[in-house]
Amino acid sequence: MKESEKHISHFDIVVIGGGASGMMAAGTAAARGKRVCIVEKNNELGKKLKITGGGRCNITNATYDIHALLSMYGKAHKFLYTPFSLFGVNDTFRFFEERGLPLVVEAGNRAFPHTHNAHDVFRVLEKYCIDNGVVVMLDAPVERMVMCRTKARIDAIETSKGSITARAYIFATGGASHPETGSTGDAFHWLKDMGHTVTPPSPNIVPLRTAESWVHTLSGVSVDSMKITFLVDGVKKFHKTGKILFTHFGLSGPLILNSAHTIADMLHEGVVTASVDVVPHLAHGDLDKHIQEIFSEHKNKNFKNVAEYIAPHGMAVSLMMMPGMPLSDTKVHSITKEERKHIVHTLKDMRCTITGLMGMDKAVVSDGGVPLGDIDLKTMRSRLVDNLYITGDLLHINRPSGGYSLQLCWTTGWIAGSCAE
Numbered sequence: 001m002k003e004s005e006k007h008i009s010h011f012d013i014v015v016i017g018g019g020a021s022g023m024m025a026a027g028t029a030a031a032r033g034k035r036v037c038i039v040e041k042n043n044e045l046g047k048k049l050k051i052t053g054g055g056r057c058n059i060t061n062a063t064y065d066i067h068a069l070l071s072m073y074g075k076a077h078k079f080l081y082t083p084f085s086l087f088g089v090n091d092t093f094r095f096f097e098e099r100g101l102p103l104v105v106e107a108g109n110r111a112f113p114h115t116h117n118a119h120d121v122f123r124v125l126e127k128y129c130i131d132n133g134v135v136v137m138l139d140a141p142v143e144r145m146v147m148c149r150t151k152a153r154i155d156a157i158e159t160s161k162g163s164i165t166a167r168a169y170i171f172a173t174g175g176a177s178h179p180e181t182g183s184t185g186d187a188f189h190w191l192k193d194m195g196h197t198v199t200p201p202s203p204n205i206v207p208l209r210t211a212e213s214w215v216h217t218l219s220g221v222s223v224d225s226m227k228i229t230f231l232v233d234g235v236k237k238f239h240k241t242g243k244i245l246f247t248h249f250g251l252s253g254p255l256i257l258n259s260a261h262t263i264a265d266m267l268h269e270g271v272v273t274a275s276v277d278v279v280p281h282l283a284h285g286d287l288d289k290h291i292q293e294i295f296s297e298h299k300n301k302n303f304k305n306v307a308e309y310i311a312p313h314g315m316a317v318s319l320m321m322m323p324g325m326p327l328s329d330t331k332v333h334s335i336t337k338e339e340r341k342h343i344v345h346t347l348k349d350m351r352c353t354i355t356g357l358m359g360m361d362k363a364v365v366s367d368g369g370v371p372l373g374d375i376d377l378k379t380m381r382s383r384l385v386d387n388l389y390i391t392g393d394l395l396h397i398n399r400p401s402g403g404y405s406l407q408l409c410w411t412t413g414w415i416a417g418s419c420a421e
């Protein structure tokens, strides 16, 4: 096919990537009367959005105080006041509620659509785009940028279906987590070629791998309140209390996912271990008393039949695997005081070695991307390339789980869509 035959069309604005931030950007730009096209490599829009929050979509975090909200975004907080003033949490609520999707707020200020269905969030954005006349091009991976020879501008993009020209381009191709959803980090290469600094993506908000089999044995067990202390080369670094989920490869659950960023750094410093206190609500002495009561009530039973009264639900099997435990058929009345003290100590300090983070396929987001200093955050325009705007997970912003990632998508997508010219 000749180059001229492959040329498709000209638009005011082309949005590359039809995920959360891309759809918000496209609909907003089209609502201003711009001719907008979304170019998406999948055969559907919003593939990742549809699996967010376990299918329920934790759409934002209802922290209305802007300073409290900013404090959740690590070092990026100092850059984000302006964007969140332009489109903040209140605006997210208003945007979805005006379009017939009320939000409800749950523990930790996590906001969800009242239907608890991520597809409903997707449908609001899809309608926003379609009603405003956005042209959607599916199955069209963007392969290459065509740069202007004389100025720092994009002249055209080449897709598998031909080239497209526009006055402005919005990159919304996401990060590199869950690559099966289409986010494979493509734009990081283009941005680097254009002179942007790009910190290579690494998994973040991600479960941890552990070495010990007692952890793997508990696969599927989750305990609502445990205290976990992380150590490097035996020195305590930090602790958290909350819900932990055991998996066949290690540890997961919100507390673990939100610790991953810090643990990644600690893994460079030395051997990282976790000390899990499975009964944080009882001090050593109280736990000992509690176990004595259980032992006197069941003194003629085997240890294995009593372990389940001592350990949190589902954890007896692992307690019995720990070094120094009485044998499973030991009669409770023959357990010595030293052995009982050892049981107490073990329940307060179950150790495992953290061998690493799980990969991109298990990560909620990737760390890395374009530093905020490279972007004019009043418009989301690149400071290096005149007609380029950047949104969503492409930006280097560390944040925990809890709706903070999607809020960034709504904010940056709305600003880019409002400002791209």
Ligand SMILES: Cc1cc2nc3c(=O)[nH]c(=O)nc-3n(C[C@H](O)[C@H](O)[C@H](O)COP(=O)(O)OP(=O)(O)OC[C@H]3O[C@@H](n4cnc5c(N)ncnc54)[C@H](O)[C@@H]3O)c2cc1C
Pocket (backbone or CB within 6 Å): 016, 017, 018, 019, 020, 021, 022, 039, 040, 041, 042, 045, 046, 047, 048, 049, 051, 052, 053, 054, 057, 058, 059, 060, 140, 141, 142, 143, 172, 173, 174, 175, 177, 178, 181, 182, 183, 184, 185, 186, 187, 363, 364, 365, 391, 392, 393, 394, 402, 403, 404, 405, 406, 407, 409
């Ligand atoms: C399992 C999971 C659960 C999550 N749950 C939550 C949650 O409950 N709350 C929350 O706040 N955040 C959550 N997140 C994070 C959130 O989903 C992301 O922050 C958000 O989707 C990022 O949006 P985006 O627009 O930047 O990119 P994406 O949503 O990743 O969209 C990028 C799009 O660009 C397309 N694309 C990529 N390369 C090309 C190319 N070369 N050509 C054309 N198109 C391309 C992709 O196919 C994709 O459709 C979750 C993430 C995961 C993986």
